[in-house]
Amino acid sequence: MFLDVPSIVYANDSHWVAPIRSSIAKQFTPTNPFFNYGKLQQFIAVSQDKGAKPLGRIVATVNQHLIEKEGQNVGLFGYFECIQDFEVAQALLSTACEWLRQQGMTVVRGPIDLSTHNNCFFLVDGFDSPPMMMTPYNPRYYPEFIERDGWHKAKDAYAYDFPLDKPLPTEFEKAYRIACKSGVNFRPIRTKGEGFETDAIAIYHLFNRAFANNWSSTPRSEAEFMEEANELQSLVDPDVFPIAEYNGEMIGFFMGLPDYNIALKHLNGKFNWLGILKFLWYRRQIDQGRVIVICSLPEYRRKMVALALIYLGMKGGIQKGKPYKRAELGYIFEDNFPSRKLTEASGGKIYKTYRIYEKAL
Secondary structure, three states: OHHHHHHOOOOOOOOOOOOOOOHHHHHHOOOHHHHOOEEEEEEEEEEOOOOOOOEEEEEEEEEEHHHHHHHEEEEEEEEEEEEHHHHHHHHHHHHHHHHHHHHOOOOOEEEEOOOOOEEOOOOEEEEOOHHHHHOOOOOOOHHHHHHOOOEEEEEEOOOOOOOOOOOOOOOHHHHHHHHHHHOOEEEOOOOHHHHHHHHHHHHHHHHHHHHHOOOOOOOOOOOHHHHHHHHHHHOHHHOOOOOEOOOOOOEEEEEEEEEEHHHHOOOOOOHHHHHHHHHHHHHHHHHHEEEEEEEHHHHHHHOOHHHHHHHHHHHHHHHHOOOOOOEEEEEEEEHHHHHHHHHHHHOEEEEEEEEEEEEEE
């Protein structure tokens, strides 16, 4: 019943892309490494008639790593879905808050599904287009409901739109040449065998080092990261996933992925044999991509590594034979001004705004 709620909420929404049900279910199994440092409680709202129809759901979470990092008892809510009924939404939020209060939490934040490495944010602006791969989507009334319930904005983040019909400013190619002359080597990610595993582990350590201070974020375990990496392995396009190395050490990467939501939209959340056939058929229609991360260690800023990676990633996406007509880059937090400046200098324009909310208990 928990997994059925989204199909009820989004029954008439043409933009919604159903998540793979088995992937969501897997997050609640005892084998999820999250349970080594956290706990959760699922709640579901059902109608009182004979059929007991599901009306909404929510998950309250205690992530001990986040508590230790922030030095306060902050709880999370996530997996929120609800029909357009404020009383149902309010009951779900209140129930989750009460459970978190019983666990000793003094602040609650969300939507965050266990951690910010999973699905998080409410979409608050940009409802006129479908979500790209691994981005949230929700009805317009979710932000209205949560604000009506007394929650306040904790932080916004933006997604940027990149039309690929115009070349990058010449500064980016110059940056690439400067980086090369400075001794930086660039290559695509390896996608097979031990090469992929070696690159994925290096990316894991680099990501944790570069983004250690990200707001409301905690490092994943290597097991968690590698599980996700293995799920994405067959989906990677190495032409839009360049890696930067200096003296044999990985110092940066540009993580672009094709927008597989274009194919997943036709699966209705079911990745069975028929779903696989549909995926293989509809993936041929993919004509856009998402830039998930641009990572460069700050000590190599003068070597122009970040700009060089953008140049290579975008160049790889527009080369002959590639289908990409546009790209999305996100998320970038509203107060991450260096990244915003770099993104806007490369031609990106804000086209979606996401928000995380907070409330004292």
